[in-house]
Amino acid sequence: MTILKAVIFNGALANKNQQTTFQKILEEELTNVGMETESFILNQIEIKTCIGCFKCWDTTPGICSGVKGDRGEEIKKKVINSDLLVFLTPLTFGGYSSELKKILERLLGTLQPGVFRKKGESHHLKRYEKYPSILAIATTEKRDEKEAKLFKHLIERHSHNFHPPKHEAEVFLINEEKNQFRSNIKQLLAKMEMSL
Amino acid sequence: MSKALILNGSPRGKKSSSASLAEYMKILFEAEGIESEIILILTQLNKGERIKEMVQKIKSADFVVLFAPLYDDCQPSIVIKTMEIIAEEKMNLSNKTFIPIINCGLPEPEQISEGVTPIYNQFAITVGFKWGGSLAIGGGEGIQGRFGKQLDEIGAFAKNAIEALNDIVQSLVSEIQYPNVEIILVPKIFYKWPLVNLMTSINTKSWKKMAEKKGEKVDAQPYLEE
Numbered sequence A: 001m002t003i004l005k006a007v008i009f010n011g012a013l014a015n016k017n018q019q020t021t022f023q024k025i026l027e028e029e030l031t032n033v034g035m036e037t038e039s040f041i042l043n044q045i046e047i048k049t050c051i052g053c054f055k056c057w058d059t060t061p062g063i064c065s066g067v068k069g070d071r072g073e074e075i076k077k078k079v080i081n082s083d084l085l086v087f088l089t090p091l092t093f094g095g096y097s098s099e100l101k102k103i104l105e106r107l108l109g110t111l112q113p114g115v116f117r118k119k120g121e122s123h124h125l126k127r128y129e130k131y132p133s134i135l136a137i138a139t140t141e142k143r144d145e146k147e148a149k150l151f152k153h154l155i156e157r158h159s160h161n162f163h164p165p166k167h168e169a170e171v172f173l174i175n176e177e178k179n180q181f182r183s184n185i186k187q188l189l190a191k192m193e194m195s196l
Numbered sequence B: 001m002s003k004a005l006i007l008n009g010s011p012r013g014k015k016s017s018s019a020s021l022a023e024y025m026k027i028l029f030e031a032e033g034i035e036s037e038i039i040l041i042l043t044q045l046n047k048g049e050r051i052k053e054m055v056q057k058i059k060s061a062d063f064v065v066l067f068a069p070l071y072d073d074c075q076p077s078i079v080i081k082t083m084e085i086i087a088e089e090k091m092n093l094s095n096k097t098f099i100p101i102i103n104c105g106l107p108e109p110e111q112i113s114e115g116v117t118p119i120y121n122q123f124a125i126t127v128g129f130k131w132g133g134s135l136a137i138g139g140g141e142g143i144q145g146r147f148g149k150q151l152d153e154i155g156a157f158a159k160n161a162i163e164a165l166n167d168i169v170q171s172l173v174s175e176i177q178y179p180n181v182e183i184i185l186v187p188k189i190f191y192k193w194p195l196v197n198l199m200t201s202i203n204t205k206s207w208k209k210m211a212e213k214k215g216e217k218v219d220a221q222p223y224l225e226e
């Protein structure tokens, strides 16, 4: 039997709420559905930002050779071989935190430079047959419907370009009651049919 | 006299489409007697004191114009970081106008205006900047290849961008609200069938050739397990 793998990206900012409680619950619920889970608290890991050189497209296809001396490639390898990628990010003007984004942009090489057209828009070709599904969880101190909508829309667009078989996005208050968060996560995982 | 701060948010720094656009904007500002300065977010974020310096410059500007590429349907990490810093500072920004000028690799400016423009707008609202409109430039990658030349020296390709930058500066000078504008750099006909299919295929083939020149396969699949 193959074991499904999940990777959690915790994009909390240093010196801010570390989203530890939510990360733990996510880990537990993923284990509950039989997934092998690995978490990365991004602000504690050496990951440099993308320099936009496109070497992962035209020089060493699929491999970042423009940025050196960090854990970006090791983490990318885990993503490629996973079934579910979880974003856990403080909601930042309706988008991702800088910590989450620094690893996301290092994943560019998982796509090919060539493009295809769909519904009047261009998108990059897949490099791999299979990509992980995406479960995007944003946390916020104050509920703001407009920001929540922006976040869901961003995940929608990002998913057109990153080919996850399934994607879900949800926003939670950072002080959300634990059991409430847990039951919501259970529901989301069930909706994504994330167990074997 | 008004002061403009031009933030270059490209991770490519000085060799970027954002840089070419920013430099031209500076010329336009100065022609209007507006003092302007370009700073590179990339180097500014390196050190604590440089971050303070950037915050200080924002405080003393009347117009804050941000040039940045579209990365994964949103802002590059270094730009988000800058936005987080600005929010953290809790400055009074109500008399400062903020304009994001975003360029992307794919040809459609909607890639920008559909996704990231509303995020920049939400940022402006949250931190208290006056929203000065926005510009989305589809296919902006083409500008970078001509680096070393001023925007008005690269020919017809930059025409729409030059016009838009002019309009923005004029709007700021005459205090007229600039709208949210989308532009493309190549004639519209290239966006329609059959030319669009031809362009797409030429583009895809040229990447393949570039990789082949380096002895590589553009569709390689490194890192796969099993």
Ligand SMILES: Cc1cc2nc3c(=O)[nH]c(=O)nc-3n(C[C@H](O)[C@H](O)[C@H](O)COP(=O)(O)O)c2cc1C
Pocket (backbone or CB within 6 Å): A050, A051, A052, A053, A054, A105, A106, A108, A161, B010, B011, B012, B015, B016, B017, B018, B019, B068, B069, B070, B071, B072, B073, B074, B103, B104, B105, B106, B107, B111, B139, B140, B141, B142, B144
């Ligand atoms: C990590 C990364 C992600 C990108 N994501 C997008 C994207 O989602 N859509 C797009 O049209 N272009 C995308 N691009 C292309 C850039 O927007 C394009 O190259 C742009 O012209 C760069 O501008 P600059 O030279 O000012 O940095 C991406 C490039 C990189 C390196």
